[in-house]
Amino acid sequence: MLNRKGSLIVLSGPSGSGKGTVLGEFFEKYADENVFLSISATTRNPRPSDIDGVTYYFKTVDEFKNMIKNNELLEYASFCDNYYGTPKKAVEDKLNSGVDVILEIEIQGALKVMETTKDAVFVFICPPSVEELEKRLVGRNTETLDVIKKRIDTAKWELTNIEKYDYLIVNETVDDAASKLKEIIDAQRQSVKNNKEFIKTILNEVEL
Numbered sequence: 001m002l003n004r005k006g007s008l009i010v011l012s013g014p015s016g017s018g019k020g021t022v023l024g025e026f027f028e029k030y031a032d033e034n035v036f037l038s039i040s041a042t043t044r045n046p047r048p049s050d051i052d053g054v055t056y057y058f059k060t061v062d063e064f065k066n067m068i069k070n071n072e073l074l075e076y077a078s079f080c081d082n083y084y085g086t087p088k089k090a091v092e093d094k095l096n097s098g099v100d101v102i103l104e105i106e107i108q109g110a111l112k113v114m115e116t117t118k119d120a121v122f123v124f125i126c127p128p129s130v131e132e133l134e135k136r137l138v139g140r141n142t143e144t145l146d147v148i149k150k151r152i153d154t155a156k157w158e159l160t161n162i163e164k165y166d167y168l169i170v171n172e173t174v175d176d177a178a179s180k181l182k183e184i185i186d187a188q189r190q191s192v193k194n195n196k197e198f199i200k201t202i203l204n205e206v207e208l
């Protein structure tokens with residue numbers, strides 16, 4: 001295998017854009033062992049489908065604040081009254097061992113990563129329309145009406161940030177969106193900036 005560091009892929013999209021479903025499809029159909037999905041810490045309550053340590057690390061507010069204080073998070077944000085953050089160590093370990101890491105995070109967190117991590121690639125997943133997004137959020141039936149309303153308002157603000165990202169995936173169908181994500185990750189793997197070690201080696205063999 002080529003000796004290269006993994007790429008950091010930041011995937012954002014409003015609640016209701018279907019990014020969780022697209023990631024599920026991507027990992028089932030397209031991912032190889034060299035892609036890792038970062039597990040975030042959060043203070044929100046677990047949903048019935050959540051598993052602690054698998055979908056999230058569920059934390060109390062005090063525990064979360066300690067993680068911030070101890071500089072354990074790559075980024076964090078407050079989203080709809082809860083904290084969410086990316087544990088730094090797991091991400092760094094994977095990247096250093098050549099594994100690509102996907103962060104599925106909301107926009108404020110992604111904007112922080114844009115400031116701190118030059119080499120990351122930023123992907124925005126968007127629903128085909130705002131109407132479709134509202135339909136998906138209401139149909140999901142996992143939140144109270146109050147929370148849904150807050151998520152819809154937040155989603156509209158989030159859409160105004162699309163142009164800060166490198167790539168856009170319009171989620172018309174899950175399979176199509178998942179295969180587009182694979183194409184983006186493959187392109188990252190072939191990028192010159194991610195193959196510096198190989199380039200150094202081959203240039204050493206060139207006799208001018």
Ligand code: 5GP
Pocket residue numbers: 012013014015040041044075076077079084085086087104105106107108109110
């Ligand atoms: P949910 O409560 O629906 O699981 O997630 C709410 C939002 O938080 C989603 O947009 C999700 O992408 C985002 N999120 C999940 N983990 C993180 C994280 O570690 N950092 C940030 N900034 N956002 C996150």
